Amino acid sequence: MKNMITHYGYTDGSGEYYIVIDTDRCNGCGKCVKECPQSALQLETMFIDLEDKTVASVSEEHRKKIKYTCSSCKPERNSAPCVLACEGKAIRCVWNSR
Amino acid sequence: MKEPSNLKEDVEYWRWHEYHRVVEGKKWTSKDIITAGVDVGSVGSKAAIMINGEAYSWGITRTGSNSPESAKKALDFALEGTGLKVSDLKYIVGTGYGRVNVPMANKAITEIACHAKGANYIWGPSVRTVLDVGGQDIKAIRADETGRVVSFLMNDKCAAGTGRGMEVFADLLKIPIEEIGDISLKIEEEPPPVSCTCVAFAKTEAMGLLRKGWSKEKVLAAYTRAMAVRMANLINRVGLEKELVVTGGQSKNIGIVSRIEVILGVKTLPMPKWRESGLDPMVAGALGAALFAKALYEKDQKS
Numbered sequence A: 001m002k003n004m005i006t007h008y009g010y011t012d013g014s015g016e017y018y019i020v021i022d023t024d025r026c027n028g029c030g031k032c033v034k035e036c037p038q039s040a041l042q043l044e045t046m047f048i049d050l051e052d053k054t055v056a057s058v059s060e061e062h063r064k065k066i067k068y069t070c071s072s073c074k075p076e077r078n079s080a081p082c083v084l085a086c087e088g089k090a091i092r093c094v095w096n097s098r
Numbered sequence B: 001m002k003e004p005s006n007l008k009e010d011v012e013y014w015r016w017h018e019y020h021r022v023v024e025g026k027k028w029t030s031k032d033i034i035t036a037g038v039d040v041g042s043v044g045s046k047a048a049i050m051i052n053g054e055a056y057s058w059g060i061t062r063t064g065s066n067s068p069e070s071a072k073k074a075l076d077f078a079l080e081g082t083g084l085k086v087s088d089l090k091y092i093v094g095t096g097y098g099r100v101n102v103p104m105a106n107k108a109i110t111e112i113a114c115h116a117k118g119a120n121y122i123w124g125p126s127v128r129t130v131l132d133v134g135g136q137d138i139k140a141i142r143a144d145e146t147g148r149v150v151s152f153l154m155n156d157k158c159a160a161g162t163g164r165g166m167e168v169f170a171d172l173l174k175i176p177i178e179e180i181g182d183i184s185l186k187i188e189e190e191p192p193p194v195s196c197t198c199v200a201f202a203k204t205e206a207m208g209l210l211r212k213g214w215s216k217e218k219v220l221a222a223y224t225r226a227m228a229v230r231m232a233n234l235i236n237r238v239g240l241e242k243e244l245v246v247t248g249g250q251s252k253n254i255g256i257v258s259r260i261e262v263i264l265g266v267k268t269l270p271m272p273k274w275r276e277s278g279l280d281p282m283v284a285g286a287l288g289a290a291l292f293a294k295a296l297y298e299k300d301q302k303s
């Protein structure tokens, strides 16, 4: 079975900006949530294979402005605090400016 | 089914038609597993009733300012003419933007899971990519042959590319919302898309174009094109895999759907004949919720 991957963010004229979370690898430990300097992450209950599972997600408020929220972490280098905090490598940043 | 009344001069152009339907020739008994899904979206509230996992009836209404009431209204609408009462429903799942506000629901489930499941039910196991265009957001979902979500992308920066944005445009151009797709295709040549960063912006831009002498059709084409480009971007991000289907309110907007097909170079699976007796893609989320309701009910019985 393929893992369920969630994407939060958007593509606009300047490029694409997404926080991508592998919900099967994510164990809901909340370390990324704690480490995020912008408080952009949260734990959320998702319904996967008839079970509720607690996983990380980007809060509603930040989804629409993720490019700005995350800019100080330099997400394009993939060494943002959230990425480094995650032992299971469940979270990553996809940052491609045009 | 209630037929839309004819449109008059003083019409509210953005207003789409509420309706409900009971599938003909189906009967229920108290032994059946009767479940419901209630999908409270930002613009429309939908409810679907299933008998043993088969669609039986549904209702589509406009969401009011109060989510619990909208949920009740949609469910009552779906129950109308079935002889069923809320107490006959074995399990109810709430979904959508207002899912936590569905008072009669046994459980709330995110709409992503419900849309994928519902699209799998409507179109069958060949569906791999679902684009749901709701009132205030867009979701691109990739699913496997069972309707299980494997990848999703939710949201866009603003309402411009959504049902609500289309309603604003219908009003601005004085075109009934249900004709907006056809009219956007009545052009000789596709104009360049508007920049469309948000509804207010797109509206100002559209008014400027109208003043410059652009026809309504051309302005609408430019706006629809811009929406389609953004949606295609989202689909590409989750990874386009055939077959592709469109659900939600804008699934009926041929202007959007045909442009997405051109941009992505794939055909969507044909729309079920919802006006005659087919399933309505607008109730995909509610159908998916009703299917999960059945699965959860059965799971509860076993444990």
Ligand code: SF4
Pocket: A021, A025, A026, A027, A028, A029, A030, A031, A032, A033, A055, A056, A085, A086, A087, A088, A089, A090, A091
């Ligand atoms: S640190 Fe990783 S495993 Fe823990 S909640 Fe965040 S994404 Fe999930």
Ligand code: SF4
Pocket: A019, A035, A036, A037, A038, A039, A040, A041, A069, A070, A071, A073, A075, A080, A081, A082, A083, A093
């Ligand atoms: S990149 Fe920085 S701001 Fe963005 S989610 Fe990760 S830790 Fe938070």
